[in-house]
Structures are given as C-alpha cells and as structure tokens.
Amino acid sequence: MEHALKTPRETSSPDPTRRPQTVVRPAEESGTPQVKMRTELLRAWFGPTEVLKGISLPILKNRVTAIIGPSGCGKSTLLRCLNRMHEVVPGARVEGKAYLDEQNIYEASVNPIRVRQRIGMVFQKANPFPTMSIRNNVLAGLRLQGVRPRSPDELVEKALRQAALWDEVKDILDRSGVSLSGGQQQRLCIARALVLEPEVLLMDEPCSALDPIATAKIEDLIYELRNSYTVVIVTHNMQQAARVADFTAFLYLGELIEYDKTDTIFRTPRDPRTEAYITGRFG
Amino acid sequence: MSIHTAIPAHLPARTALHERRRLTERLVGAVLFACAIVSLITTVGIILVLIVETAGFFQEVSLRDFFGDTQWTPLFAKKHFGIWALVAGTALTSAIAVFTAVPLGLLAAAYLSEFAEERVRRVLKPIMEILAGIPTVVYGYFALTFVTPLLQKVVPGLAGFNALSPGLVMGIMIFPTIASLSEDALYAVPTSLREAAYALGATRLATTFRVVIPSAFSGIVAAIILGVSRAVGETMIVTIAAGQQPRFTFDPRVPVETMTAYIVQVSLGDTPTGTLEFRTIFAVGMMLFVFTLALNMVAHRLRQHILKGSLW
Ligand SMILES: Nc1ncnc2c1ncn2[C@@H]1O[C@H](COP(=O)(O)OP(=O)(O)OP(=O)(O)O)[C@@H](O)[C@H]1O
Ligand SMILES: [Mg+2]
Numbered sequence: 001m002e003h004a005l006k007t008p009r010e011t012s013s014p015d016p017t018r019r020p021q022t023v024v025r026p027a028e029e030s031g032t033p034q035v036k037m038r039t040e041l042l043r044a045w046f047g048p049t050e051v052l053k054g055i056s057l058p059i060l061k062n063r064v065t066a067i068i069g070p071s072g073c074g075k076s077t078l079l080r081c082l083n084r085m086h087e088v089v090p091g092a093r094v095e096g097k098a099y100l101d102e103q104n105i106y107e108a109s110v111n112p113i114r115v116r117q118r119i120g121m122v123f124q125k126a127n128p129f130p131t132m133s134i135r136n137n138v139l140a141g142l143r144l145q146g147v148r149p150r151s152p153d154e155l156v157e158k159a160l161r162q163a164a165l166w167d168e169v170k171d172i173l174d175r176s177g178v179s180l181s182g183g184q185q186q187r188l189c190i191a192r193a194l195v196l197e198p199e200v201l202l203m204d205e206p207c208s209a210l211d212p213i214a215t216a217k218i219e220d221l222i223y224e225l226r227n228s229y230t231v232v233i234v235t236h237n238m239q240q241a242a243r244v245a246d247f248t249a250f251l252y253l254g255e256l257i258e259y260d261k262t263d264t265i266f267r268t269p270r271d272p273r274t275e276a277y278i279t280g281r282f283g
Numbered sequence: 284m285s286i287h288t289a290i291p292a293h294l295p296a297r298t299a300l301h302e303r304r305r306l307t308e309r310l311v312g313a314v315l316f317a318c319a320i321v322s323l324i325t326t327v328g329i330i331l332v333l334i335v336e337t338a339g340f341f342q343e344v345s346l347r348d349f350f351g352d353t354q355w356t357p358l359f360a361k362k363h364f365g366i367w368a369l370v371a372g373t374a375l376t377s378a379i380a381v382f383t384a385v386p387l388g389l390l391a392a393a394y395l396s397e398f399a400e401e402r403v404r405r406v407l408k409p410i411m412e413i414l415a416g417i418p419t420v421v422y423g424y425f426a427l428t429f430v431t432p433l434l435q436k437v438v439p440g441l442a443g444f445n446a447l448s449p450g451l452v453m454g455i456m457i458f459p460t461i462a463s464l465s466e467d468a469l470y471a472v473p474t475s476l477r478e479a480a481y482a483l484g485a486t487r488l489a490t491t492f493r494v495v496i497p498s499a500f501s502g503i504v505a506a507i508i509l510g511v512s513r514a515v516g517e518t519m520i521v522t523i524a525a526g527q528q529p530r531f532t533f534d535p536r537v538p539v540e541t542m543t544a545y546i547v548q549v550s551l552g553d554t555p556t557g558t559l560e561f562r563t564i565f566a567v568g569m570m571l572f573v574f575t576l577a578l579n580m581v582a583h584r585l586r587q588h589i590l591k592g593s594l595w
Contacts, residue, residue: 083482085478085481085482088477088478088481090401113484113485113486114484116481116482116483116484117484120482120483121482123475123478123479123482125475127473127475127476127478127479128479129476129479129480129494129498130476130498131494131497131498131500132497140479140480140483141483141484141485143493144480144483144484144485144489144490144493144494145483145484145485145489146489189479192479192483193482193483196483196484
C-alpha cells in the first residue's frame with residue numbers, strides 16, 4: 001500500500017503536513033494512466049495576435065495537471081481552448097485539435113454546449129451571478145441546462161462543503177452571491193462548477209484570492225477530486241503546483257516549453273527557461 | 284501640533300493662476316446652481332398652480348362626485364364629474380400600448396444585444412431610434428386613417444374611433460424607447476457573467492433569458508416605466524384616433540377619451556377660463572400628475588428591491 005500516499009515534497013512545500021495523508025489513489029494509478037484530453041498543435045488568436053503557437057499537451061485521467069508560466073504567456077487561453085470558451089471572445093480564433101476521449105472537440109459536428117457540459121471551468125476572476133442567491137448560484141448550472149434536481153438542498157450543501165464554504169454561508173444561503181467577499185465568491189464559483197460533476201475540471205488560479213487556510217482546503221479538495229475527475233489547474237504559485245499536481249506544463253510566450261511529472265519539472269527541469277522560471281529568476 | 288505642519292514647505296504658494304481657477308470654478312458652480320434652481324422653481328410653480336386650481340375645483344365639486352361616479356360630462360347641462368371614465372380611457376389605451384411595446388421591445392433588445400452581429404447592431408439600432416423621433420401627430424393620423432380601417436377588416440364591431448388602434452400605434456411609438464434603453468442595459472451586463480453561463484453548459488438562449496436579462500432588470504424596468512409614462516402622457520395619438528367620448532369601459536372597440544385628450548379638448552374649445560368647466564382640466568391634470576408620480580415611485584421601489592437582490 002506504499003503507493004497509496006503521495007510523498008510530501010518538503011523541498012518545495014512550506015508545510016508538508018498540510019498534504020492530505022489519507023487520500024487513497026485510484027486503482028488504476030499503479031498502471032499507466034489513461035489520456036482524458038490531449039491537444040494537438042493547438043493555436044489560438046486574439047484578432048491578429050497569435051497567443052498560443054501550437055500546443056501539444058496530454059491531460060491524464062484522474063490526475064491533476066498544472067499549467068505554469070509567466071503572466072501573459074497564454075495559460076488562461078489554453079485552458080479556455082479546452083472547453084471551447086476561447087471562441088466566445090469576439091475576434092478570437094482557434095486552430096488545431098483538442099481531443100476529449102479521442103473525440104476532437106473542434107470538429108464541426110461537435111456542439112460546444114455539450115463540450116462545456118462535460119468540462120467544467122472556474123474562472124480566474126470570480127463571477128457569481130449577482131441576481132441569484134448563494135443557493136441559486138450553486139444550482140445555476142443545473143437550472144441553465146434545464147435540469148430539475150430532486151434534492152437541491154443536499155446538492156447545495158455537498159458542493160459548498162467541498163468548496164470549503166458551507167460553514168461560512170449556511171445561514172445566509174438566500175443572500176445575493178455578490179454579497180460575499182472576493183475569496184468567498186471564488187469558492188462559490190468552485191461549488192457552482194462542482195455541482196455539475198464534470199468529467200474534467202479546469203481551474204484558472206482558483207486560490208488567487210484565498211487566505212492560506214481556504215487555500216489549503218481547496219488544495220485538499222483538488223487532491224480528492226482526482227479520484228473521480230480530471231483536473232487542470234493554472235497557478236502562479238510554485239508550491240501549489242508542487243503540492244497538488246501530478247504533472248506540470250510550463251508555458252512561455254505561447255509555447256509549451258516543458259511537460260513532465262511535477263517532480264521532474266521541479267527537481268530536474270530539462271529546459272533552462274523552466275529552471276529560470278521555477279527558481280524565480282524571471283516571470 | 285497641527286496637520287498643516289505635514290505640508291512640505293517647498294510647495295508653491297497660491298499663485299494668481301490658482302486664484303483665477305478658483306474664481307472660474309465658483310462661477311461655473313453658481314451658474315449650474317442657478318440652472319438647478321430654475322428647474323426646481325418651475326416644478327414647484329406647476330405643482331402649486333395645480334394644487335390651487337384643484338383645490339378651487341373641489342370647493343365646488345365634492346370628492347364623492349369625482350371619485351364615486353363613472354360618468355364624465357362636465358361640459359353638458361347635466362354635469363357628472365366621474366373621473367374614472369377618463370382614467371379608464373387612459374388605462375385602456377396605455378395598457379394596449381404597453382402590452383404591444385414591452386414584448387416587442389424586449390425581444391428586439393435581446394436580439395440586438397445578444398444575437399445580432401456587431402455590424403448588424405450598429406446599423407439597426409439607429410434606424411430603430413429614428414422611429415422614436417417621428418412626430419406624434421403623424422402617428423395619430425396613421426392610426427386613424429390606416430390602422431383603424433385595417434383592423435376593422437379583422438375585428439368585428441370596431442368603431443371608427445376606438446382604443447385599440449391608437450393603443451397599438453402608441454405601442455409602436457414607445458417600442459423604440461423601450462428597445463433602445465433595454466438594449467443599453469443588456470449590453471452593459473459584464474461579459475464575465477455570460478461566460479460564466481456558457482461555461483456551465485448553457486445555451487445562448489438560456490444565458491440571455493436567465494442571466495443577462497435578469498442582470499439588466501433594473502435598467503429594463505426603467506425603460507418600461509419610461510415607456511409607460513410616455514403612453515400615459517401621450518396626447519396627440521389618442522386625441523386624433525380614440526374619439527373624444529369619455530366612457531367607463533374596457534372594451535377596446537368603442538370610442539373613449541383619455542385624461543390628456545380631455546385637457547386638449549377643453550383647452551382648444553371655447554370654454555371660458557375661470558369657470559368650473561375650465562377648472563376641470565386642472566383636476567384632471569392633477570390626476571395625471573399623481574399617476575405619473577406613482578409610476579415613478581413604483582419604479583424606484585422595484586429598483587431598490589432588485590439592487591438588494593431580494594427579488595431573485
Ligand atoms: N480579450 C483579449 N483580447 C486581446 N488579447 C488578449 C485578450 N485576453 C488575453 N489577451 C492576450 O493574450 C495573451 C495570453 O493571455 P492569457 O490571459 O492567456 O495569459 P495568462 O497566462 O493567463 O496570464 P495571467 O497569468 O496574467 O493570467 C496575453 O498576451 C494577452 O495580452
Ligand atoms: Mg490568466
């Protein structure tokens with residue numbers, strides 16, 4: 001059972017005891033993980049500007065993949081390409097392929113709405129619906145998809161507990177979603193995405209507005225999620241990437257510089273730019 | 284020890300330029316203040332005249348005759364002062380207008396803001412706004428000489444003067460106002476909310492109706508209220524096409540008279556000023572004023588509710 005625990009990386013984590021010690025890895029972890037998603041020479045533009053220049057990246061099932069890189073290198077754009085959110089921006093364009101279970105989601109026959117129903121997303125900036133209560137924010141995805149849940153209250157509680165927000169809001173569920181603090185809103189958005197139980201969860205800096213305690217809880221959550229989901233997380237926090245991610249991709253100026261096991265990226269990076277970035281010499 | 288000691292000594296003292304600027308600022312302030320006062324005085328003046336004349340009216344006509352009757356015949360030998368006949372005319376024509384304009388206006392706004400390409404939007408919106416600039420007298424004759432004959436072919440028993448035709452035409456008149464203002468409100472909804480909905484697997488339709496429109500609700504309510512007050516206050520169309528027969532009815536096929544049309548009728552007629560007959564128009568004007576005020580208050584309350592988020 002020695003593989004059941006993830007070895008703490010004392011070198012990069014300031015507090016290795018925070019790592020959840022009880023999480024059991026999924027059965028297939030010992031074997032070769034399956035590929036849940038994979039991009040193939042994915043290119044993305046904003047108007048005339050090419051911001052992703054041919055990214056080929058695997059995203060393994062039941063694993064956490066971190067995307068790191070300096071500000072403006074295209075992390076958010078890559079994430080948004082994975083659930084067809086990039087094209088929502090006027091003038092934005094995508095070329096290349098992105099596979100979800102061996103189906104290219106950019107094929108003409110694929111309905112982007114279906115893709116987004118299977119791939120959830122937490123945005124870099126918290127965006128709860130101001131016209132909805134906290135409860136309805138959590139249920140918004142179901143309602144918008146026209147689904148009537150049988151026991152909505154249970155769903156709300158479960159999702160809010162997972163997002164480490166329940167204790168703070170359980171008595172004010174009918175207050176507006178925007179009456180919460182920035183960090184609470186961010187966790188509300190996480191809960192909103194979790195309710196839908198997407199196959200893949202894309203998280204764009206989900207802890208950027210959180211205090212260390214909430215951050216630790218969200219990291220625990222991400223670590224647990226990998227039992228049933230596939231997670232891609234964008235982060236500026238090297239320790240966070242080291243703590244939660246199985247694999248890490250380093251992006252620089254719209255190009256994928258390096259992708260490997262997180263250990264390898266942080267211990268023995270092959271590219272000098274990766275090394276420079278993770279040791280804080282630029283970015 | 285005062286806070287002034289914290290100001291560095293090398294800052295320039297007040298120069299002549301500073302003085303001039305201060306003077307200009309005060310002058311501008313005074314002019315703006317005067318403008319505000321003028322509008323305030325005008326408003327207060329109008330309300331005072333209304334109150335004084337209305338009070339004079341009610342010394343001769345009891346409140347019971349005014350509010351407890353449904354016949355309005357102050358110009359006849361057998362006088363009745365039942366205001367509800369005129370209120371019904373206004374309510375009926377305005378309701379028809381609002382029920383025409385609100386769905387049309389909202390759909391147009393939703394289309395322009397959420398579905399139309401930016402190019403289409405930039406062409407269509409100004410064209411629509413031109414509609415709002417057509418003089419109402421044109422709409423009036425349009426209702427009387429075009430819409431009414433057309434409607435008579437499909438609506439049995441429709442009189443030559445009726446509430447339906449001017450109501451519909453008033454709806455067309457206020458539709459661009461509602462559409463344009465609602466579109467502004469929809470367009471101002473942050474993109475991040477639309478993206479949040481899309482990322483939750485929502486269709487564009489669901490996003491529009493369950494996220495964008497609710498988020499713009501206070502702006503939409505403001506647009507609708509403005510449209511309603513334009514309908515309530517609209518004079519020309521109803522004077523021309525509704526007939527001038529005060530009648531307490533909610534049958535849209537027969538001639539009616541609105542409060543505004545009655546005021547026109549008396550003002551343009553040969554009723555001598557200072558008489559009771561003439562003073563009726565102030566009482567009616569007061570009613571109109573109270574109506575519009577109530578509308579604005581409802582709008583205000585609604586907005587407050589929505590801003591607090593208690594409606595959703
Ligand atoms: N809406 C937009 N319109 C035009 N250009 C954009 C837009 N959004 C992003 N860009 C550009 O695309 C590039 C990649 O942006 P992206 O948001 O993916 O960066 P990022 O890696 O997520 O950065 P950060 O860490 O600051 O969030 C940047 O150079 C940015 O200037
Ligand atoms: Mg980003």
